[in-house]
Amino acid sequence: MSDKTLRIDGVTRTFPARGRTPPTLALQPTSLSVAPGEFVAILGPSGCGKSTLLRIVAGLDRPTAGTVSLDGRPVAGPGPNRGMVFQSYTLFPWLTVERNIRYGLVERGLPEAEQAAIAARFIARTGLAGFENHWPRQLSGGMQQRTALARALANDPEILLLDEPFGALDHQTRELMQELLLEIWQGDRKTVLFVTHDIDEAIFLANRVLVMSARPGRIKAEVPVPLPYPREWTVKTTPEFGALKARLMAEIREEVRRAAVSTGT
Amino acid sequence: MQPLRPVPPGARLLLGAGFFAVFLGLWAWVTEGGHVPALFLASPGRTLAAGWSLLTEYGFLGDIAVTVFRVVGGFLIAAVLAVPLGLLMGAFKPVEAFFEPFFSFARYLPASAFIPLLILWAGVGEAQKLAVIVIGSVFQLVIMVAVIAGGTRMDLVEAAYTLGSRPLGILRRVVIPAAAPQVAETLRLVLGWAWTYVIVAELIGASSGIGHMIMDSQRLLDTGQMIFGIVVIGVIGLVTDFAVKLLNRRLFPWAAL
Numbered sequence: 001m002s003d004k005t006l007r008i009d010g011v012t013r014t015f016p017a018r019g020r021t022p023p024t025l026a027l028q029p030t031s032l033s034v035a036p037g038e039f040v041a042i043l044g045p046s047g048c049g050k051s052t053l054l055r056i057v058a059g060l061d062r063p064t065a066g067t068v069s070l071d072g073r074p075v076a077g078p079g080p081n082r083g084m085v086f087q088s089y090t091l092f093p094w095l096t097v098e099r100n101i102r103y104g105l106v107e108r109g110l111p112e113a114e115q116a117a118i119a120a121r122f123i124a125r126t127g128l129a130g131f132e133n134h135w136p137r138q139l140s141g142g143m144q145q146r147t148a149l150a151r152a153l154a155n156d157p158e159i160l161l162l163d164e165p166f167g168a169l170d171h172q173t174r175e176l177m178q179e180l181l182l183e184i185w186q187g188d189r190k191t192v193l194f195v196t197h198d199i200d201e202a203i204f205l206a207n208r209v210l211v212m213s214a215r216p217g218r219i220k221a222e223v224p225v226p227l228p229y230p231r232e233w234t235v236k237t238t239p240e241f242g243a244l245k246a247r248l249m250a251e252i253r254e255e256v257r258r259a260a261v262s263t264g265t
Numbered sequence: 266m267q268p269l270r271p272v273p274p275g276a277r278l279l280l281g282a283g284f285f286a287v288f289l290g291l292w293a294w295v296t297e298g299g300h301v302p303a304l305f306l307a308s309p310g311r312t313l314a315a316g317w318s319l320l321t322e323y324g325f326l327g328d329i330a331v332t333v334f335r336v337v338g339g340f341l342i343a344a345v346l347a348v349p350l351g352l353l354m355g356a357f358k359p360v361e362a363f364f365e366p367f368f369s370f371a372r373y374l375p376a377s378a379f380i381p382l383l384i385l386w387a388g389v390g391e392a393q394k395l396a397v398i399v400i401g402s403v404f405q406l407v408i409m410v411a412v413i414a415g416g417t418r419m420d421l422v423e424a425a426y427t428l429g430s431r432p433l434g435i436l437r438r439v440v441i442p443a444a445a446p447q448v449a450e451t452l453r454l455v456l457g458w459a460w461t462y463v464i465v466a467e468l469i470g471a472s473s474g475i476g477h478m479i480m481d482s483q484r485l486l487d488t489g490q491m492i493f494g495i496v497v498i499g500v501i502g503l504v505t506d507f508a509v510k511l512l513n514r515r516l517f518p519w520a521a522l
Contacts, residue, residue, distance in 0.1 A: 058427055059426075059427075060427070078423070078426035080429030082427065083427060083428075084423075084424070084427040086423070086424065090418075090420045090421055090423075092421060092424075092425075092439070092442070092443075093443075093519050093520070094519050094520075095442075095519075103428050103438075104428035107428060107429040107430055107434060135518070135519040148424075151428065152427075155429065161427075
């Protein structure tokens with residue numbers, strides 16, 4: 001099947017024992033598939049294994065058992081068909097904003113003119129005009145994540161993996177970035193797998209929310225978000241949004257409490 | 266004074282110059298005041314006079330040039346050998362596992378202890394002088410560069426992988442540029458060490474160079490010349506250090522922000 005679907009099939013992850021720490025089961029057998037053009041949010045308490053799952057999809061971590069395939073081909077390692085934006089700021093500090101965005105294009109050996117054209121397009125789409133020649137260190141956190149998003153998108157991946165990309169930003173910047181991401185997604189409907197612990201963020205962006213249990217993680221609930229696109233920020237004040245939020249809060253509260261008990265926080 | 270409060274630039278300059286003045290004053294006081302015998306320590310004035318005669322009558326500029334050539338030559342050879350190897354060791358752990366134990370041992374071998382052996386192998390020519398500097402700096406440099414390259418941020422490496430880089434691309438486009446500013450700083454440090462090694466090399470079996478001049482002056486009990494030689498090394502060191510620092514800032518503007 002070459003339907004560009006991401007399939008995660010019975011993936012588990014156990015971190016091996018280290019010194020006196022016994023092996024940790026981070027992820028219970030997890031299966032899910034993400035269809036092309038979907039925006040799926042994985043919602044869970046911290047430490048539940050949601051980032052581990054995303055890293056396995058990215059090929060940055062190996063599953064202990066199970067398989068991941070994209071477009072019918074098994075995932076054996078990282079590759080440019082799965083773009084990723086990390087929670088930490090991962091722009092290359094020695095490259096300007098524009099050169100960061102070109103990174104993957106250089107790797108693909110595209111001609112200079114084409115690189116410049118693609119970079120210019122994503123600079124415009126992510127609102128980075130005027131910052132092309134800035135060093136990452138000169139940018140605010142929000143601007144850095146815009147650049148990271150542009151860098152991932154410029155590579156034209158089949159799926160975009162977002163690992164709490166706005167987690168380190170302040171609340172206002174965060175909402176602004178959510179709107180930017182939504183606008184971009186509504187424009188080209190690229191498949192997105194988005195990991196977050198923020199309920200509002202998950203509902204606002206995704207068309208399907210998967211709730212993960214406390215560690216060892218498993219998908220304990222699947223909640224479709226029937227709010228129509230294009231969505232505006234005003235959707236957050238509607239009763240439908242409120243009802244979804246109440247449901248997800250109930251699901252997640254229990255897990256957060258379990259996670260807090262098991263880690264002693 | 267309050268802890269950690271910065272000092273204004275003008276005051277900083279004044280304070281920095283102030284200690285030079287105090288130092289010179291003390292030196293002048295103990296020598297001119299007759300508190301130490303002139304035989305052991307020349308006064309600032311006599312040191313300057315000795316320096317002038319060295320430069321004008323004894324061709325000391327030639328000695329300086331020879332020493333600078335040796336320092337730069339030995340340092341460049343060490344850098345050309347050590348930097349690529351250190352980068353490979355930092356990036357690829359099997360390479361590190363192969364070289365690191367031996368180099369960790371080798372860097373404790375005192376370069377000056379090799380001088381008699383090196384004279385036996387290479388005579389008293391330039392090759393021997395350069396070899397002392399290379400032995401003194403290359404092992405240290407390899408280890409330091411390997412540590413820097415090994416400290417490359419893992420999240421940057423992972424980001425590069427998700428953008429399509431392959432292992433060699435990671436080395437070329439992530440590890441090397443990430444390490445470059447720190448490697449440059451390390452080179453600046455090692456250049457300073459090269460100065461110590463060159464003088465040691467020139468104290469034994471040399472017929473030119475600053476170290477040789479200092480050795481000659483000892484025979485004549487000319488403390489003025491000896492001190493002048495030492496001060497010249499200090500000044501050259503300070504100037505090159507400053508120049509390299511400036512160069513590094515130019516080369517890596519992103520790191521200085």
